[in-house]
Amino acid sequence: MTVPYWVQDQIFYQIFPDRFANGDSSIDPPNVQPWGAEPTIHGFQGGDLRGVIQKFDYLLDLGITALYLNPIFQSSANHRYHTVDYYKIDPRLGTMDDFRALLDVAHSNHVKVIIDGVFNHSGRGLFQFNDILENGEESGYKDWFHIHKFPIDAYSNGDSNDYAAWWGIKDLPKFNTDNPQVRQFIFDVARYWIEQGADGWRLDVPAEIDDDTFWEEFRRVVKSANPDAYIVGEIWEADPRWVNDTHFDGVMNYPVRNAVLDILLNGGKMSTLAESLEHLLTVYPRDNVYAMYVPLGSHDTRRLLTRVDEDVAKAKLAFALQFAFPGAPAIYYGDEVGVTGDKDPQNRRAFPWDESQWNHDLHVWAKKLIAARKTSNALRRxxxxxxxxxxxxxxxxxxxxxxxxxxxxxxxxxxxxxxxxxxxxxxxxxxxxxxxxxxxxxxxxxxxxxxxxxxxxxxxxxxxxx
Structure with missing residues (x-):
């Protein structure tokens, strides 16, 4: 099994690109919200790739060694999970040159960069889906998606009835991954971005593609482009099906978060905490355990500090356990300075670059934990x-x-x-x-x-x- 040995040594930092830093206001959308405005479902605040580059010194000072970027491809949504062009950087984030510049800065500082792949579904603005809207049953792409009847209605209110879509959301038509053309399209995309220098893929809702042969070929393609590339799946429960030499190197190990929160919020037993964590060490092969991505929060969860009722001491304890546990700890941007927020969109606030808004106790603690993990081989390996x-x-x-x-x-x-x-x-x-x-x-x-x-x-x- 080819598990990237480098993963266990990393401290990941997840960036939601629209909300981390605005480095080029000339590419802001016309309706951009002020930086730090109350986040909305559809609003943009102008974060971009140049912003990440300009704030790289902050990331290095914090001590992170790997970035996970939420989707960066062209999309109609601020979160960019509605992909309309898998080969183009969203113009509101920058250009291919900007992406390459970010990779150059990261790699020159020994920082890895993994990107988000949304391959179960696309946005309805994808060329192939639009061709079906225009040409109906005559479209050469009608078998790229699961069409139930023609003509299809993609824009009126309500759930999708004419075609399969993720959670029935019309914006997100589901690919027909049984179609060899679709499979080849996705595999070509996967190979292309690894060849451009990305260090791996974080896979969005991969269990929705319930096909072991698909993921076996996906892995083969990615590893042929770079045997050391990291493949991590968004799997919310402990499930060994997804972690092996035909699927993923690791998964987002949310059960660690769940076990910690049970202690902090529900008064759970310490023996239960230990048993829960130890189960996670045995359900997967050892090499994969150490290649797990271990988050305490993400764009899909409430902010850590909000989740613990803004008790900084509890947040610090959660971080302490996370950084001592096998696998690669991951910080969701802003959690290290006490950014708060409930469910989407509140959990996607703009990073507060005014340091007077930071919780400095939490920030100093995060830096100590990172330094300890980088110093100690035992804490990592x-x-x-x-x-x-x-x-x-x-x-x-x-x-x-x-x-x-x-x-x-x-x-x-x-x-x-x-x-x-x-x-x-x-x-x-x-x-x-x-x-x-x-x-x-x-x-x-x-x-x-x-x-x-x-x-x-x-x-x-x-x-x-x-």
Whole structure:
């Protein structure tokens, strides 16, 4: 199985292009909203690829090493999941030269870039679908989609009845991926953008294409263009069907998020948290576990800080667990500075470049976690080992171990400060040995009963052997 080894070392940063940064106001749409305006379903705020380039120093200072860009191809929607041209950068985002410039900046700074592929459906503005609208049953593309009857009605209100569409939404006609011409079209697109320099694909709703042979060929095409390309699927539940040598390298590991939120919001048991996370380590092959994309939020979820009722300490604990867990942690743009927002469109606010609007406590914490993960090989590549999951005292301790390097992660899931003595008999730590917290730089010694740590409410430590 060809699983990209580089993924486990990454810190991903997801960018919703229209809302990250406006670097070229000359390409703003005529009805552009002011930057930072209350987001709407259809409104544009002018973010573009030049904006990402201009703010790259911010990304490097934060410490990210990989970007995931929401769709960048020509589309009628601000989220660009309604693709109308798979070979053209949306003019409101820039040009092919801008995309290449972004890749140049990223790659020269050792930052990977993966892009979003929407292959289950297109926008109704796609040439092939428009040809059906114009020519009906005489269209040479009538078999590219699942047409139920002619003529088709694509623009009146209501659900799609004349053709299959994603969730019945008329804007999103579903491709007929049984058609060899459609398959070849999609595979050619997949190959083209990898050949242009993209480092991988994030696949939108891939389970909607319920065809193993399709994905086997998709993988073959992508890996033939670049054997080290990353293929990650938007699969919301743990399902080993999608992760193997004929499908994807990894999936968006949302169950990690769900397990963490259960602790923070519902008072879930720590033993249940440990069992849930450990299940995710066994349901997939080991190499793929470490190639998982691990988000706490995305354009499809409520913002992290909103989800935890704007309790910064809880958000920090969620980040601490995310960055210590196997797989590649992913930050949704703005979560690291405390951007809030409920469901779409509120979760797609413009990034606040006025630093007075930032939650600096959260920002500093994110940078510490990123620095710790980049410093420690064990946090990125080490084996997981449960130490304690205490339901009574509501703390969770586990280790990441790689050779002689061991990191003990301790999480306090209570509203009170606590002093805990964690047994370390399963680690190669000797009585009297000094260990240091990667996050606070505080040092302590291993005693007869283990190592004693002081944790604030919802606090965390990453103890490493010196």
């Amino acid at each position: 080490g084996d997981y080992k449960r130490i304690v999951a205490s339901d009574d005292m509501r703390y969770y301790a586990f280790a990441r171990c790689l050779g002689d390097e061991q990191v003990l992660v301790v999480l306090n899931a209570t509203e009170k400060s606590c002093k805990l003595t964690i047994p370390v008999t399963e680690l190669d730590w000797e009585d009297g040995q000094k260990v240091q917290d990667y996050l606070s730089e505080a040092r302590c010694r291993v005693g007869d009963e283990g190592v004693t740590v002081d944790l604030p409410p919802w606090g965390a430590v990453y103890l490493g052997n010196l």
